[in-house]
Amino acid sequence: MDPVVIACVELPVTALLYGMLGLYGVRQRRWLQMAVDRCAALVVEPYHAAAKRWWGEDDVAAAGARLLLDGLVTVNHRGNLSLTPAGSNPGRSAGHPLPDAVLDALRRRTAPTPLGNIAFNDSAFQTARKNFHITALARLWAHLPEQMRSSALATAGVWLLLGWQVYTTVVLMAIPPTGPGDRTAGWVIWWSLVAQFVWFGLYGRQRKRTGSLQELLEAHVAVLRWHPALTELAERDPETAYRLRTSRLRTRRGRNRGRPRRRTAPAGTTG
Template sequence: MHPQTLAGVVLPVTALLYGWLGVRRRRPRRQRYRATVRRLPVPAGDPYRAAACESWWPEDDTQAAASQLLLEGLATVNHRGNLSLTPAGADPARTAGHPLPDALLAALRRRTAPATLGSIELRDTAFRTTREEFRSAWRTRVRATAARGGPGRPATTGVYLLLAEMVFTVFALAGLAPRGPVQGWVVAATGLALVAQIVWFPLYARSRRRSGPTAIPHVTLPGPRHPALAELARRDPLSTDRLRVSRLRTRRGRNRGRPRRRTTTGAAGGPADGGQTGGG
């Protein structure tokens, strides 16, 4: 085979391999995740499951849980975004009927002062644990679907064709006798392209590991709005806006909704509660 003919096959194949690898690396992992999610059926029977996997923040399951508490009269939110329990919400016998709003209700009951939704989500370990357990089943399902969506028959056929091309190139290079410096440079370039094709395999395997199902982040997609969010927006748009403010705020103020600490009596005989002076 003529050296120029062999190079005209090997060099374009090498360029195509690395070009495709570069496009794959530039494709965001979130885009690959969304393509995986779109192959799954929408979770049925539990609107919180759908809100957890197919809604943009802050229209997610946490916001829906807070909306349900407000709709059922178990909590209120003021203009600063502080959530407070109502007398019905403070009753231990009352529940919201779902693990997520119940966990949020329990978090409010653990506080001695009103707290923002952002503070609870950031600092309340029990609420975060319940929320992660609720979402874990969906994440496992997405990753299993992504694992099943690995290389199919076309990709396997392409690998076999590439291996056949590489074997053919090796034997062709072994039988070539370059004549002159031009053919010598052509043969050298073909050999370097063959080495690059061999190096391409571990690079491709590394790219698959980085973008595989275990590396998929938990991102959300625009989807159907939770009924509690839609109902609260229709019935009380002001409370909907206040919940957004509550989600953004992670600090309530001095107390931040945490239990108050009593100060001990000082050596000078000061008061025991907050430094207030008594009469007498």
């Protein structure tokens, strides 16, 4: 193919690519602003918002605080949770999936246990917790604008562009220039190819700079305060709140793991 003809194609293609990059940037900024505005207006599920906090303030601790406030469980100085008569009643519930999951886990136990032990060792509770957060996140996504995604047509266009670049490079290397016009066209083509390769980097950097919707959600949720149940418990009964924190941090029930201790014979006695 004549280098002059290739040059006449390369220049419009390069201009079109940078024009599309500018339009994409405008569209992405508008979408990002819309997502930020909607994030600010979202009412996030408090237990879901607390999931990323440290153990003493997370969703599991908040569920334990809710049960303590409702009088369904008690916590001793070692951090072991015990059911109250109201909590032992199978017909009584906390009215929320996560505290109910903690309550069900305690009902399956034969001895008092710390909250951390339930969180780490109770598979049924772990499944209920995971399902709750999946549902809560799906509700958030339903109220946010759909994230911009590359269509199949755009992907095909990228592959077509790469194929054209390879073809152009092969033609220029295979056909030596025969005059000033060919030499000028060759330089135009080479600089157009360089500009197109730079375009790929700018496009990827722009997508990375704008961020993802998941990052927006996490940034919005991260600024939320403590769960209301933890705040209420800390104000009403600071000692119980401290015991609950101890309960959340403990992952084992103790040496006997809740089983009755063996009676040992006094020293000096013989069997």
